[in-house]
Amino acid sequence: MQLTLWTYEGPPHIGAMRIATAMRGLHYVLHAPQGDTYADLLFTMIERRDRRPPVTYTTFQARDLGGDTAELFKTAVREAFERFQPQALIVGASCTAELIQDDPGGLADALNLPVPVVPLELPAYQRKENWGASETLYQLVRKLAGPSVPPPGTSRERAAGGPARCNILGPTALGFRHRDDLREVRDLLQRLGIEVKVIAPLDATPSDLARLGEADFNIVLYPEVALLTAQWLQRNFGQPLVRTVPIGVRATQEFIREVAALASVDPQPALDDPRSRSSWYARSVDSTYLTGKRVFVFGDATHAVAAARVVSQEFGFTVVGIGTYSREFAREVRDAAKLYGVEPLITDDYLEVEARVAELQPELVLGTQMERHIAKRLGIPCALISAPMHVQDFPARHAPQMGFEGANVLFDTWVHPLMMGLEEHLLTMFRGDFEFHDGAAPSHLGHGAARHAAAAVDASEAVTAAVTAAVPASAAPTATLPSAAPIVVTDWAPDARKELQKIPFFVRGKARRNTERFAAERGVALITVETLYDAKAHFSR
Amino acid sequence: MNSRVIELQPQAATGCGQAPVLPGVLKERGQREVFCGLTGIVWLHRKIQDAFFLVVGSRTCAHLIQSAAGVMIFAEPRFATAIIDERDLAGLADAQDELDRVVTRLLERRGDIRTLFLVGSCPSEVIKLDLSRAAGRLSQRFAPQVRVLNYSGSGIETTFTQGEDACLASLVPGLPASNETSLVVVGALADVVEDQFARLLAQIGITKVGFLPARHSDAMPGVGPNTRYLLAQPFLADTARLLDTRGARRIPATFPLGVEGTTRWLQAAAAAFGIGAEVVEQATTSARTRAEAALARQRQALQGKSIFFFPDSQLEPPLARFLSRELGMRLTEVGTPYLHREHLAEELALLPAEARLSEGQHLERQLDRCRAERPDIVVCGLGLANPLEAEGMTTKWAIELVFTPIQGYEQAADLAELFARPLRRRELLAA
Numbered sequence: 001m002q003l004t005l006w007t008y009e010g011p012p013h014i015g016a017m018r019i020a021t022a023m024r025g026l027h028y029v030l031h032a033p034q035g036d037t038y039a040d041l042l043f044t045m046i047e048r049r050d051r052r053p054p055v056t057y058t059t060f061q062a063r064d065l066g067g068d069t070a071e072l073f074k075t076a077v078r079e080a081f082e083r084f085q086p087q088a089l090i091v092g093a094s095c096t097a098e099l100i101q102d103d104p105g106g107l108a109d110a111l112n113l114p115v116p117v118v119p120l121e122l123p124a125y126q127r128k129e130n131w132g133a134s135e136t137l138y139q140l141v142r143k144l145a146g147p148s149v150p151p152p153g154t155s156r157e158r159a160a161g162g163p164a165r166c167n168i169l170g171p172t173a174l175g176f177r178h179r180d181d182l183r184e185v186r187d188l189l190q191r192l193g194i195e196v197k198v199i200a201p202l203d204a205t206p207s208d209l210a211r212l213g214e215a216d217f218n219i220v221l222y223p224e225v226a227l228l229t230a231q232w233l234q235r236n237f238g239q240p241l242v243r244t245v246p247i248g249v250r251a252t253q254e255f256i257r258e259v260a261a262l263a264s265v266d267p268q269p270a271l272d273d274p275r276s277r278s279s280w281y282a283r284s285v286d287s288t289y290l291t292g293k294r295v296f297v298f299g300d301a302t303h304a305v306a307a308a309r310v311v312s313q314e315f316g317f318t319v320v321g322i323g324t325y326s327r328e329f330a331r332e333v334r335d336a337a338k339l340y341g342v343e344p345l346i347t348d349d350y351l352e353v354e355a356r357v358a359e360l361q362p363e364l365v366l367g368t369q370m371e372r373h374i375a376k377r378l379g380i381p382c383a384l385i386s387a388p389m390h391v392q393d394f395p396a397r398h399a400p401q402m403g404f405e406g407a408n409v410l411f412d413t414w415v416h417p418l419m420m421g422l423e424e425h426l427l428t429m430f431r432g433d434f435e436f437h438d439g440a441a442p443s444h445l446g447h448g449a450a451r452h453a454a455a456a457v458d459a460s461e462a463v464t465a466a467v468t469a470a471v472p473a474s475a476a477p478t479a480t481l482p483s484a485a486p487i488v489v490t491d492w493a494p495d496a497r498k499e500l501q502k503i504p505f506f507v508r509g510k511a512r513r514n515t516e517r518f519a520a521e522r523g524v525a526l527i528t529v530e531t532l533y534d535a536k537a538h539f540s541r
Numbered sequence: 542m543n544s545r546v547i548e549l550q551p552q553a554a555t556g557c558g559q560a561p562v563l564p565g566v567l568k569e570r571g572q573r574e575v576f577c578g579l580t581g582i583v584w585l586h587r588k589i590q591d592a593f594f595l596v597v598g599s600r601t602c603a604h605l606i607q608s609a610a611g612v613m614i615f616a617e618p619r620f621a622t623a624i625i626d627e628r629d630l631a632g633l634a635d636a637q638d639e640l641d642r643v644v645t646r647l648l649e650r651r652g653d654i655r656t657l658f659l660v661g662s663c664p665s666e667v668i669k670l671d672l673s674r675a676a677g678r679l680s681q682r683f684a685p686q687v688r689v690l691n692y693s694g695s696g697i698e699t700t701f702t703q704g705e706d707a708c709l710a711s712l713v714p715g716l717p718a719s720n721e722t723s724l725v726v727v728g729a730l731a732d733v734v735e736d737q738f739a740r741l742l743a744q745i746g747i748t749k750v751g752f753l754p755a756r757h758s759d760a761m762p763g764v765g766p767n768t769r770y771l772l773a774q775p776f777l778a779d780t781a782r783l784l785d786t787r788g789a790r791r792i793p794a795t796f797p798l799g800v801e802g803t804t805r806w807l808q809a810a811a812a813a814f815g816i817g818a819e820v821v822e823q824a825t826t827s828a829r830t831r832a833e834a835a836l837a838r839q840r841q842a843l844q845g846k847s848i849f850f851f852p853d854s855q856l857e858p859p860l861a862r863f864l865s866r867e868l869g870m871r872l873t874e875v876g877t878p879y880l881h882r883e884h885l886a887e888e889l890a891l892l893p894a895e896a897r898l899s900e901g902q903h904l905e906r907q908l909d910r911c912r913a914e915r916p917d918i919v920v921c922g923l924g925l926a927n928p929l930e931a932e933g934m935t936t937k938w939a940i941e942l943v944f945t946p947i948q949g950y951e952q953a954a955d956l957a958e959l960f961a962r963p964l965r966r967r968e969l970l971a972a
Contacts, residue, residue, distance in 0.1 A: 001624060033695070045923045
């Protein structure tokens with residue numbers, strides 16, 4: 001048993017729902033107890049879809065367990081087929097139905113429906129949502145494209161004269177900016193003159209999946225969902241696959257070159273994009289203050305690895321920690337961690353992530369809505385880079401992560417939380433000034449924000465308080481972190497405390513921690529002004 | 542999916558000698574688009590301030606609570622899930638040890654917890670994990686600091702609000718024994734509503750009043766043969782049954798929704814304590830006048846509008862009664878997951894004859910009926926609301942009726958507003 005406060009991923013059948021809901025002409029019959037229909041609201045409320053997911057649930061109850069749940073399942077399949085007339089069906093069980101072992105696949109087969117029925121085995125007590133999505137897409141493609149697999153040894157011939165053709169694999173329902181990423185990637189391919197044969201699973205029909213083998217190569221936008229399928233297509237249809245995920249300017253350029261090489265076209269038309277602004281913005285002098293900002297990155301593996309690369313190579317930040325909840329892609333994150341010389345955090349335990357953030361005290365957290373919660377409590381700026389999904393992750397406007405426009409969006413959304421721009425320099429220059437002080441909110445937040453800003457300062461200062469003193473559990477329930485080592489309390493001389501107040505509030509917490517650490521390491525019991533500046537000199541080496 | 546419509550049964554009403562003549566109740570079985578009882582944790586953990594709810598279940602359970610509760614839970618999580626994994630399934634023998642380990646870790650972290658509920662789920666019920674044994678053992682270990690109780694919020698046994706019933710029922714055997722003549726109001730109410738009722742009951746002259754659940758574990762009311770209890774919620778069948786076994790007696794009444802429902806509810810309580818209706822009249826005059834004036838404004842927006850209820854919380858019959866009698870709305874179908882005929886006898890007697898009651902659910906057929914009816918407003922769950930809006934219907938999320946303070950005089954207009962706002966909004970956006 002695992003004690004879980006929040007979960008980063010749903011169970012695997014939610015992954016299957018993300019595939020089914022993305023597609024058209026497919027229906028999913030799920031053997032599940034009453035209550036599992038909550039999953040519908042993920043799509044209708046969080047993603048604001050205007051249609052119910054194409055899912056029929058058996059919603060069995062205790063009284064059915066004594067009777068014939070298998071018959072219940074068969075009736076549900078039959079009724080769903082008659083009502084929705086899908087081109088294909090997927091059938092499976094949620095966690096509870098897995099325990100009663102009714103064999104949805106066999107039961108559905110027995111009905112002899114005139115459409116393909118794909119049984120799903122999604123072990124709910126071992127696997128999670130992204131795995132479930134990946135497995136569902138894979139099983140669907142095997143079943144539907146399988147019949148057109150050429151005999152082994154057949155060489156791939158590209159149709160002469162016509163444009164190169166590719167499939168785009170990975171975008172699902174309830175995906176982090178999948179809708180907008182797709183638009184950017186299609187735009188890049190169009191500039192390169194490459195034809196898109198099938199996009200799957202988003203808006204694909206079962207018959208589209210049967211045609212996947214017709215393309216010359218596959219683009220994997222989200223490896224968590226589509227890598228397994230693309231590898232199968234590679235083995236069986238000889239289609240090469242593009243794995244570079246075009247998040248950030250450099251990765252986008254690499255992606256373009258890789259795709260252009262596979263299609264034997266000139267990459268240049270896509271490489272030059274006058275809308276690409278993030279590189280220039282990062283070079284603009286006002287961005288100097290971004291230098292070396294300490295960033296903690298956590299999310300699904302693909303987005304975490306991409307975010308770490310963008311912030312370090314394109315924004316000049318320092319990655320102080322990287323982690324993922326995607327155990328299936330832990331190796332990619334471990335490799336990335338080596339690049340930055342940090343310890344990777346591979347976990348789906350929210351408490352571990354919280355402890356790591358508290359320990360590292362980064363200046364920016366790039367994470368999921370869970371990390372936003374952690375960052376808020378610790379008073380650290382945060383931006384979101386990955387699922388789990390929140391209603392705010394489906395903006396009305398176009399807000400991709402991929403391509404050049406995606407890179408623009410990343411610059412805006414990741415730098416904005418640090419937002420003070422020129423004001424930060426002014427604060428440093430005029431520290432102690434009667435107008436530039438802790439209580440004065442940054443001008444972009446308006447006068448009304450002054451109180452709020454002060455509260456934020458309290459919160460950031462409370463971070464140290466939380467690890468040194470016992471905080472009432474009701475005020476900060478998870479602040480008592482198991483791994484947070486107690487810090488030896490050193491006293492501050494009044495003049496040193498006064499001097500500390502002159503340090504701009506947004507770095508004061510760090511200055512205080514550094515000084516206390518410096519003092520503790522040297523056995524200094526009373527921090528004076530001298531100690532403060534000794535510590536400053538020590539840490540600015 | 543046993544899809545046949547069972548039959549149109551004549552209403553077999555019981556209780557209080559009234560036998561309301563009702564049209565048939567449509568009973569259906571099929572896909573039920575409802576939450577399971579675990580969802581109750583979302584409001585119960587806000588109500589009982591020193592309680593922790595540990596679901597013993599699957600990742601689905603954890604995902605459900607976090608999805609259903611959305612942003613509300615970010616305030617302060619006093620619930621968690623002990624996720625059963627493969628190892629637990631492989632050797633059930635050590636599931637109890639695992640539970641001890643998880644609970645010990647949890648209670649070490651949270652010294653402020655006085656009651657810990659081990660909440661059963663579908664998987665824990667199916668594998669027959671004995672949570673009552675675990676609760677007994679852990680209670681002994683952590684006594685007197687923490688009391689460990691258990692109940693099931695599984696979807697195979699409970700529908701949405703029945704989770705609260707199961708939770709409160711688990712509290713009943715541990716309530717202190719008392720021979721004092723007292724009134725206990727049963728059912729979780731928002732604190733503000735509870736305080737209003739406590740004041741009104743005191744003004745009426747009922748001084749010894751307890752609330753179940755209380756806000757703190759050490760303040761749960763005593764029960765005994767001289768206890769009369771008044772249900773504040775219509776979904777508390779098991780809790781009522783257990784209170785009866787402790788010797789307490791139920792005061793049959795309507796539920797305190799709307800001015801009429803609240804007045805009748807208070808009058809029933811007063812009558813049980815030998816206090817006349819005129820005393821209630823006098824004590825409630827100002828609150829009633831205020832509420833009626835506020836409702837008059839909402840009535841303009843709602844009068845004559847038709848409403849269709851998908852089953853959700855079992856609050857549907859009293860809500861329908863309020864909307865029809867005090868706001869002049871026209872009832873089409875009033876769906877409810879279960880119809881407790883005894884506890885709802887007073888409500889059913891007040892429902893207009895044209896209201897079509899349905900119990901249980903066959904989702905697709907009910908959607909067909911709803912589309913055919915084209916009501917002015919549809920009350921439904923979050924999974925259906927946006928799809929129905931996209932079809933051109935106006936909807937009200939049922940879950941808000943459970944999370945919002947709606948009982949009593951001061952909230953009567955707020956309750957009406959929950960229905961008036963979607964209608965007004967549609968007009969605004971269409972203009």
